[in-house]
Amino acid sequence: MQSKSNLSDRLIPLVVERVAVMKYVDKIKTDVVNDVTWNRVGRLAVRGTRALPRASVEYALDKFPIIGWLPRYNYRWLINDLIAGLTVGLMLIPQGLSYAKLATIPVQYGLISSWLPSAIYAFMGTSKDLSTGPTSLIGLLTSEVVEQLEGEQWSRSEIASAVAMIIGIYGLIIGVFKLGFLLDFISLPILSGFISAVAITIILNQMGSLLGEPNVGDGTANQIRDIFQKLPQANGYACAVGFTGILFLTILDRAGKKWGKTNKIVWFLSITRAFLALVLYTGISYAVNKDRANGNFLFDVAKVQADGLEPPKVPSGALLSQVASRSIAVFIGSAVEHTAIARGFGVYNNYVTDQSQELTYYGVTNIFNSFFHSMGVGGAMSRTAVNSACNVKSPLSGFVTTAVVLVSIFKLVATLYWIPKATLAAIIITAVWPLISSPSVFYRWWKTSLADFISSMIAFWVSLFVSTEMGIACSVGFNIVYLLLRQIFARVKTTPDTRSELAVVLDEAQKLPPPGTSIPDDTRIFKFADSVYFSNAYRVKTSILDTIQTNHAVVFNSAFAPEAERNWSVTGERRIKKLRRAAGITDAARLPPIGLVILDFSSVSHIDTTGCSHLKDLIKEVKKYGGEGVEVRFVGLSDYVRERFERANWCILEGDEHPSNGDDRGEKDGPVVRLYPNVAMAVVGPRSRRTASDAEQLDESMPEKKSHDKSRNSSPSHKEEV
Secondary structure, X not given: OHHHHHHHHHHHHHHHHXXXXXXXXXXXXXXXXXXXXXXXXXXXXXXXXXXXXXXXXXXXXXXXXXXXXXXXXXXXXXXXXXXXXXXXXXXXXXXXXXXXXXXXXXXHHHHHOOHHHHHHHHHHOOOOOOOEEOOHHHHHHHHHXXXXXXXXXXXXHHHHHHHHHHHHHHHHHHHHOOOHHHHHHOOHHHHHHHXXXXXXXXXXXXXXXXXXXXXXXXXXXXHHHHHHHXXXXXXXXXXXXXXXXXXXXXXXXXXXXXXXXXXXXXXXXXXXXXXXXXXXXXXXXXHHHOOOHHHOOOOOEOOOOOOOOOXXXXXXXXXXXHHOOOOHHHHHHHHHHHHHHHXXXXXXXXXXXXXXXXXXXXXXXXXXXXXXXXXXXXXXXXXXXXXXXXXXXXXXXXXXXXHHHHHHHHHOHHHHOOOEHHHHHHHHHHHHHHHOOOHHHHHHHHHHOHHHHHHHHHHHHHHHHOOHHHHHHXXXXXXXXXXXXXXXXXXXXXXXXXXXXHHHHXXXXXXXXXXXXXOOOOEEXXXXXXXXXXXXXXXXXXXXXXXHHHHOEOOOOOOOOOHHHHOOOOHHHHHHHHHHHHOOOOOHHHOOEOOEEEEEOOOOOOEOHHHHHHHHHHHHHHHHHHOOOOEEEEEOOOHHHHHHHHHOOOEEEEOOOOOOHHHOHXXXXXXXXXXXXXXXXXXXXXXXXXXXXXXXXXXXXXXXXXXXXHHHHHOHHHEEEO
């Protein structure tokens, strides 16, 4: 009996413990089954598993856009691409040499940095116009890193190639994981101040070569002092070569702007002016210096020395660790420049670029380029503008550019030895001078927003007199602190009288169309949920454009190139197909055009300069997509936000008000837009009619436009929250 009692005494606690464990397990199971978060994770996992095969294929195709556009390539475009590639190649030779000199590495590495990017871009690029290679911005920012690490166990070219690999790694990570939104924290005023300071620094760095002055110091203040202090020691021959080179380049540039559109010879001379200056002054240099013994030349020459391409070599890990933090400013400046140029020319020539894919390309090409002791590369404004002016049809022109650079590397090195350093300085100075923002730009920031003006000044003066890294960090930090302080010290307004909740509800109801009134098919309403400023302005603009392009058909008006001219670009086409597939739209031919866009700002308490700029671009792009007859109307602007628009030189009209003489488009930098007190009045307000040409082109492009699904009239998708 005692043994049985002992056994029961031992079993009972075990049973109780087992029951408690089972209850705990059951509770966990119940929590997991009923937990919203776990259920959501499960649904997303199932959805992701189902979509993985198709998404993987689409992702791979997105990484190589050539797969989409090459089968539709029109062979009549070969002449345009050949001419554009040859022209850009001729520009790239002097610019590559000049920007390598700017990076303080042997100038032959400028050529070695220039041959591969164009070829890779043909496979991975999303812009037909963008020309990539060494740039003045990357050259200057790289030189700062080279100067910091010079004197250790690495050569200048090895340091530059390590910088190229690090910025490539940064770009690849951001591009592959689609983290491009991180670059949105660089507002437009900060970018203007930063690039202006960099351009001035570049010019100061070239004054020693331009004047033939020895030992010009480092730092802006020291350079200005040394330039004037050592002016009596200037080399007269170098001054003659440098200043006549600047005059030669400036005359051809101005001639091209004035007569280039009507005279093809002047146009060609203008766009190849850097190459012509290189040929002219290299010939003069060879003639006057070839017989001078012991290298006692009349002026300094580049002394380009190269024997083809060097064997590939991966930068050392120790060096990469040294440049990793120092390369952040190089990456930010060059990546923002690259994506901005691609996006800008896409808008200008009516096609869509993919910012994430551009950053992926940027990463891949810099990583591969670094194996050849090359400096970093990215998009260049001047070469891209020339490429576009040559009416380039596809990135295929990059193969021609690569061929031109390779010929110069293997066949022209002996000739390039005699290039005057003053000529390279002249090419650099004339190339970066347009990058300096005029005082009127900073005055515009002053008029629009004091905070934006301060951030631009911080970026300008700190970058100019301290360092580019500190300039970016301080200005971005100021913007972030400013926004946080706005949230902390938010203003609360009170009304003169206390109104009941019923009155508020009735007022809100008045903002909606009357019962039984459907929103017209060509109308789209966007309600903003928060303020619009530098960190979200681009994404807000993109979201609105995506919604319009998903739910409305394009109107091929005079602003658009013929569709056959845009067949090479498949990035935008794929994006819209994905969005329409996700929205369940199967028959794009039945989509209505866009005629009226209403932006409800009733929840927007703040807008900055970057927000105004992106909204201005939004209006332009909507009109390009839907025709000049498209109207954009604002609702619910607070006095503060309205004042910001007016200070940005927008013309705000009340409802049906007609613009006065002072509000004419010609006297305003911003667009003319109409303001309504509520959404209902904005929807039913008088509409401007489309032009006859727009209507005819719409009928031709959309023969079935009248037979679209009428059920869309009452669809809630007509009102979007941004």
